[in-house]
Amino acid sequence: MKNLLYKEWKLAIHPTGYIFLLFGVMLLIPNYPYFVAFFYQTLAIFFTFMNGNTTNDIFFTALLPVRKRDVVKARLGAVIGLEVLQMLIAVPFAILRSQIIPTENLAGLDASLALFGLVFIMFGVFNVVFLPQFYRTGYKTGTPYLLATLVMTLVIVAAELVIQLTPALKQALDTPACTLPQIIVLFAGLLIFALLNLVAYRRSASAFERLDL
Amino acid sequence: MDALSVSHLEKTYPAFHLRDVSFSVQPGRIMGFIGRNGAGKTTTMKSILNLVHPNAGSIQFFGLDMPAHEFEIKQRIACIFGAANYYSQSLLQTIADVYRRFYPNWDDALYRTYLQHFALDPGKRLKQLSQGMSIKFALTLALSHHAELLILDEPTSGLDPVSRDELLHIFEDIVDHEGASIFFSTHITSDLDKNADDILYIKDGQIIACEEKDAFVASYRKVDGLTADLPADLKTRIIGFHERKGEFSGLVRVTDARGVSGLNFTPADLESIMVCTERG
Numbered sequence: 381m382k383n384l385l386y387k388e389w390k391l392a393i394h395p396t397g398y399i400f401l402l403f404g405v406m407l408l409i410p411n412y413p414y415f416v417a418f419f420y421q422t423l424a425i426f427f428t429f430m431n432g433n434t435t436n437d438i439f440f441t442a443l444l445p446v447r448k449r450d451v452v453k454a455r456l457g458a459v460i461g462l463e464v465l466q467m468l469i470a471v472p473f474a475i476l477r478s479q480i481i482p483t484e485n486l487a488g489l490d491a492s493l494a495l496f497g498l499v500f501i502m503f504g505v506f507n508v509v510f511l512p513q514f515y516r517t518g519y520k521t522g523t524p525y526l527l528a529t530l531v532m533t534l535v536i537v538a539a540e541l542v543i544q545l546t547p548a549l550k551q552a553l554d555t556p557a558c559t560l561p562q563i564i565v566l567f568a569g570l571l572i573f574a575l576l577n578l579v580a581y582r583r584s585a586s587a588f589e590r591l592d593l
Numbered sequence: 594m595d596a597l598s599v600s601h602l603e604k605t606y607p608a609f610h611l612r613d614v615s616f617s618v619q620p621g622r623i624m625g626f627i628g629r630n631g632a633g634k635t636t637t638m639k640s641i642l643n644l645v646h647p648n649a650g651s652i653q654f655f656g657l658d659m660p661a662h663e664f665e666i667k668q669r670i671a672c673i674f675g676a677a678n679y680y681s682q683s684l685l686q687t688i689a690d691v692y693r694r695f696y697p698n699w700d701d702a703l704y705r706t707y708l709q710h711f712a713l714d715p716g717k718r719l720k721q722l723s724q725g726m727s728i729k730f731a732l733t734l735a736l737s738h739h740a741e742l743l744i745l746d747e748p749t750s751g752l753d754p755v756s757r758d759e760l761l762h763i764f765e766d767i768v769d770h771e772g773a774s775i776f777f778s779t780h781i782t783s784d785l786d787k788n789a790d791d792i793l794y795i796k797d798g799q800i801i802a803c804e805e806k807d808a809f810v811a812s813y814r815k816v817d818g819l820t821a822d823l824p825a826d827l828k829t830r831i832i833g834f835h836e837r838k839g840e841f842s843g844l845v846r847v848t849d850a851r852g853v854s855g856l857n858f859t860p861a862d863l864e865s866i867m868v869c870t871e872r873g
Contacts, residue, residue, distance in 0.1 A: 383694040443672045443674075
């Protein structure tokens with residue numbers, strides 16, 4: 381498993397996966413839908429899978445002494461790694477924003493713990509749709525990506541709308557202040573992220589094991 | 594114990610059916626796998642490696658069941674499907690650095706020997722290599738972990754005659770000095786004429802010959818002559834009968850050639866056997 385993860389970092393991850401990690405800096409834009417800063421990482425993940433078709437990644441990996449389930453596990457591990465790193469790198473910028481730009485974000489949720497909780501859910505939804513769809517064929521990336529981003533966008537827009545249109549929620553969550561409801565959303569997001577990734581792994585591994593390469 | 598033993602392998606696709614494929618590769622021997630394009634060679638190889646799921650049949654490597662012992666089996670074998678057409682933007686040394694981690698028996702000194710032997714520069718990117726050189730790199734990786742069985746799909750296609758000859762000698766060295774076995778498919782039957790011990794011949798998804806190469810080749814004769822001199826009963830038994838301007842050519846079994854005079858019988862080779870058999 382450690383070797384497979386090493387292979388992911390050295391050979392498989394598309395360079396945009398690393399470049400887009402820096403997009404957390406977008407949290408310094410005073411008025412901006414901050415989910416977009418994290419959305420870019422899903423694009424980089426898509427590029428990694430698409431690039432895998434060009435580099436024959438799956439075939440190279442399947443010929444190694446590895447279990448097919450571990451191939452999926454390593455790829456999901458790399459995806460989760462990129463997503464979590466994207467969020468960790470964004471944290472200092474969120475703190476900096478609250479220090480240097482005291483005004484409210486007029487384009488959506490503030491850079492808060494609740495935002496990070498919802499981004500966890502956003503990434504979880506992306507993973508649970510995209511990966512199992514991809515591993516059904518082992519090469520089709522376009523349709524799975526469109527489907528995953530569509531579901532992910534619907535979930536995020538719905539969450540944003542509910543928060544913005546419900547005064548109590550807006551007051552509790554749409555603020556950079558570190559409050560209990562924000563902490564609850566953060567940990568709920570983390571839990572949902574973990575559960576969705578577990579489902580993503582099980583469904584992807586099962587699809588990949590059935591697949592004829 | 595056989596290096597590889599395949600029994601009653603079946604794989605069905607909508608437009609293709611691999612039927613009752615059975616054969617074994619013995620230790621220390623080179624088995625050539627021949628058949629025209631689409632006959633089922635790659636499907637057979639993918640099935641035995643668990644890359645595609647057979648509908649029926651059993652596969653054993655070194656007495657171990659596949660896929661139950663897939664992990665252990667794959668550490669003891671090496672596989673190449675054509676050239677190294679993966680991670681074209683990566684350096685050879687980066688790919689090797691990743692690859693070697695999966696094999697406990699990786700031999701770095703042997704790896705460097707093959708790099709030198711094939712004149713491969715580890716600082717180059719894979720995309721900078723010609724087709725022939727990328728095959729050599731794939732072989733370098735495959736040969737550097739003391740595999741007990743090499744499964745190679747078209748390893749010599751795209752190589753110049755000198756490199757092919759070099760490679761065939763390396764195959765012989767591996768078999769003779771390391772006691773490994775080689776199972777390789779090729780369209781270049783002259784390569785098998787040179788160094789295969791056994792022949793496996795597949796046609797339309799079915800094995801039509803699995804035997805020791807010299808005996809297989811010796812069981813046929815090429816025949817040609819004037820059509821007027823050809824006895825009617827022999828004509829029906831000629832394999833791949835071809836006639837032009839009153840002359841004919843084809844292939845016969847040695848048993849059918851006995852007692853026939855007035856025709857020109859010459860020793861057959863794998864290419865003539867395959868061409869005539871496919872011609873029907």
